[in-house]
Amino acid sequence: MEPGHWPSEHSDALREHFLKGMSYAEIGRQINARFGTAYTRNAVIGRAKRLGLVVPEWMTSPSIVPPLPGEALVSPRRSALANLNLPPKSAMKPAARVKLRCVGVQPRLIELVELEAADCRYPYGGDKDGEEITFCGHPRQPGSSYCAPHARLTRRSGAASARIATPVALRLVSPA
DNA sequence: CCCTGATTCGC
């Protein structure tokens, strides 16, 4: 992929996700998942700013009416969250949770009712609204709600085998 | 340690 500019689709997704209250990192992950891209959170942040979102606070709420000719003032985050109904904190997280593509795992795609306590709760099918959401269902990892691959997926990405130059800690045997 | 947002700066 080598478009110097973000496809409108991506920007659109970015906007929606942004207004949805997601973190940049999460927005990046989801866009990457949906479009098969590889945006980093920095890319998302930079794009969001350049795109026009994330407007300085001083030009939003204050009595000063921004000289915006015709075009409605976009109210990102701060104002957006302010004037939009801010759902309970509990309801704010779920939005971010759903969706995400998956690594090379074969989900059992079992329904919620079939889902057992020890099954991975990684959601599948969040793409289409109204579509039944099924779950991975693979054996859960201890201490996590997901199976091994999904547990990692929700966390760090480069976990696979990155870690640059891990400073080889030199340890001297020095028994007191 | 993990994460987050925000800025800078080279490309």
Place this chain on the structure above:
DNA sequence: GCGAATCAGG
């Protein structure tokens, strides 16, 4: 314009 590197806080 783009995004990695970097900074600064939680």
